[in-house]
Amino acid sequence: MLVEVDVNGRRRSVELRRTGGRLTAVIGGRECTVDAARVDAHTWSLLIGGEVGRQPDPPAGAAVGSALRPAMAASYEVSLASEPVSGGLTVCVGSTPMAVLINGRRRWGRKEEGGEPGSGPQRIVATMPGKVVRVVVKLGEAVRARQPVVVIEAMKMENALNATRDGIVSDIQVREGQSVDAGTLLVVIV
């Protein structure tokens, strides 16, 4: 079974195979054995042997290929949580979080919107619920990358949402004083 997985924006094809009660994964042309133990609904303990992941050094004195050498397996704890705003997953390996999309999809049944990053309109979206305290830009105004566009107050702090690229403000969807939910479209910059 082949699964396309985007990790931090880079796509990987993972092929999972099951042969004789044993699971192997092929990723980027490299194969590894996977011993997967489920800890709870969100958490897996993975022991990965083969060419993938960090490989432990062989014990001092152990001859490579020796029949006495135990199979090497690197141990990872993998936990998964859904991302309410993006619709993707956050996958932590140990305590290192990574943004993950399965088969290029965010919410089920809908292809990912928009094009490549760096092209097309920028949609400035509320990343958390809060109150719009200031709309810094005007319709038709030229903005520069990293310039504040909207200021939202949440958790008692004012947080500026910035433009990611240079552009022209083509749409303003909110007014000052308005309460917004996470994911609300605030401003479009073309």
Add this chain to the structure above:
Amino acid sequence: MNKILIANRGEIAVRIIRACREMGLSTVAVFSECDRAALHVRYADEAYPIGPSAPRDSYLRIDRLVETARAAGADAVHPGYGFLAENATFAAAVCDAGLTFIGPTPQAIALMGNKTAARAAAARAGVPVVPGTESALPADATDAEIARTAASIGYPLLVKAVAGGGGKGMRTVHEPAGLADAIRAARSEASAAFGDAAVYLERRLRRPRHVEVQLLADQHGTIVPFVERECSIQRRHQKVVEETPSVAVTPALRRQLAAQAALVAREARYSNAGTVEFLLDEDGRFYFLEMNTRLQVEHPITEMVTGIDLVHWQIRIARGERLTLDADQVLTPVGHALECRIYAEDPDNGFLPSPGRIQQLRAPSGPGIREDSGATAGLDVSIDYDPLISKLIAWAEDRPMAVARMRRALDEYLIGGIKTTVPFFTWLLAQPQFLAGHFHTTFLDDLLATRNGRPFVVPPPALEDVAAIGAALHTVVAPAAGGELAGRAWKWRARAGGLRGLPGAARGARAWTRPAEH
């Protein structure tokens, strides 16, 4: 004193409940609508609703808190920190109701809560203060008048809320052009946070350290200052890492700081726990900054290096007991401790708040680790409150080992469903300047400004491979117990066919466990 109402929520309410239980005292929790299932409610002996989630309708409602305390038969109130902890009106209302307020007198709170009056008190006590305006800027002052006042103090300067605390209502101004905006923002934030828009101006020292002295004072005139805490690692004037002792403080300087802190407390006729904050410049000169008339967020690090339980002593002092601490012992730290404030914020997205449901949580533990938290899996981090979810504290015999221990603990920390500042701390605790102890109050903001949005933790490709394998595996195996992922995963499986009917998959138990080979 038999029963204590804790007028707070989150980790500090849990911390205080623990102390009460250790001392054999009954506890009364209060909760807003969204905190019904919070840990402090579950740990308390009794718990009562006090209103809707917005703080002004619940945790800031003096009338409801006092009424609840009386109705529940409590004889004392502990305010924690934040909310009403430094509100003299609340302290007075508690006392007027015939209850004991576990903290200083309303008079001392009022004096130190007014930052300009506090500066004047410190000056009267002979303690040096940072140059600045002697009183609040008049609300009707024109921009031109304010600009003249600012020019007489000199740039860079700080705009600070007279009623301030916790870095709220504070702005740095580097040049006259930014002054009006900074004052407007500070006034708006101060008004929202403290109900008082008054601000004043203070010179910003060059590269100072923020060093503070914890003290306890009983009602009989005994004042005991503790070893200092170093709180220079701040982001936007909010402390993010605290440690004790400070690498910049010699034993001689420690005694000077302690003596000056005691002078400020004596001038304020202070009792109970409090903290005198100083700025320490590069030449070892120090200036009074302000006094916090409450238990501090970072109090655990002091407890770790002195072995003293500050909350126990707060209660004992409020009961009228005399301090019996050894003054030399609490000025002589054993080992080194640091604290990381774990916030529900996304460090890779400008530290924006990241509220939401905690889908899973495993806190670190083991030797030298203390975790003060009010969070559990299944709880929602609300947008209504401060996004601090946990304080991680590490103690070890020396600073390098305490840092190593903290990094070990951060690696163990697992929080799913919300973004937290754990990756940021992993990065910070590897920075050479941090490890060398070379920092000052704007060190972190300066360092962050050079990063241009690079992620704090860049996983090596091997780790991304493991994440991909884990995600693929999780997708093709039905999650054990429903949950958000279940529907999607099942559909995907149905469409893809292939792996249905795997042993263990439907049970969701151990799937594909490789048989032992040796």
